[in-house]
Amino acid sequence: MLYRVNRYGKNVYIGFGSKIVCGKSVTLHSKSCLMPYTMLLCHKGSNLVIGEGTEIGMFSRITCAGKITLGKEIITGPNIFISDHNHRYDIIGIPIKQQGILTRKTKNENDSNISIGDGSWLGANVVIIGNVKIGKGSVVGANSVVTKDIPDYSVAVGNPCRIIKSYNSATLNWEKATNS
Numbered sequence: 001m002l003y004r005v006n007r008y009g010k011n012v013y014i015g016f017g018s019k020i021v022c023g024k025s026v027t028l029h030s031k032s033c034l035m036p037y038t039m040l041l042c043h044k045g046s047n048l049v050i051g052e053g054t055e056i057g058m059f060s061r062i063t064c065a066g067k068i069t070l071g072k073e074i075i076t077g078p079n080i081f082i083s084d085h086n087h088r089y090d091i092i093g094i095p096i097k098q099q100g101i102l103t104r105k106t107k108n109e110n111d112s113n114i115s116i117g118d119g120s121w122l123g124a125n126v127v128i129i130g131n132v133k134i135g136k137g138s139v140v141g142a143n144s145v146v147t148k149d150i151p152d153y154s155v156a157v158g159n160p161c162r163i164i165k166s167y168n169s170a171t172l173n174w175e176k177a178t179n180s
């Protein structure tokens, strides 16, 4: 099924059973790929960009109320979850379900709430929540929960996700983080 989206590049692949809600908010650059049963769930006025050649694994879900930008040539394992907003819970006595959602403000108006750099890899079941920037060429291990930024060329794992290796451009080696 071809969903109406803000912009389709060439050779975009949308796998069987995938769904896009509020396609007006979605840009799919060329050769991007949603593996089967993936869901892009956007709120009105939000902005979700999937970069050129980026592949989202099976059964994944990205929910966007602000701005989420995935760069080029990213690969993800199955069942990842990315969300740039939370349910509000601050009003006592009203069910959280009825309190609406909250997207955290970014430093600059045009910044993405969540961004993932070119060429990164997210393992299976990775969860990314809150305002988070993952750099380029980075790896997030399976089952990790990312709540804080991860710089370029890092390997990060766990819940909460912490950096265990970084690329040292002086020695040209991947080095263990000293606190890991």
Ligand SMILES: CC(C)(COP(=O)(O)OP(=O)(O)OC[C@H]1O[C@@H](n2cnc3c(N)ncnc32)[C@H](O)[C@@H]1OP(=O)(O)O)[C@@H](O)C(=O)NCCC(=O)NCCS
Residues within 6 Å of the ligand: 075, 076, 077, 078, 122, 123, 124, 125, 139, 140, 141, 142, 143, 144, 155, 156, 157, 158, 164
């Ligand atoms: C993150 C990953 C790439 C690390 O691989 P690696 O660089 O070879 O790292 P190592 O296996 O040497 O692990 C380094 C340490 O991190 C730990 N670790 C690795 N992956 C972890 C994870 N996902 N969660 C928690 N800890 C993890 C290891 O136990 C090890 O700990 P130790 O130093 O205390 O022994 C890999 O473990 C991973 O999670 N791959 C994702 C696989 C996947 O989801 N594929 C889906 C298909 S795309």
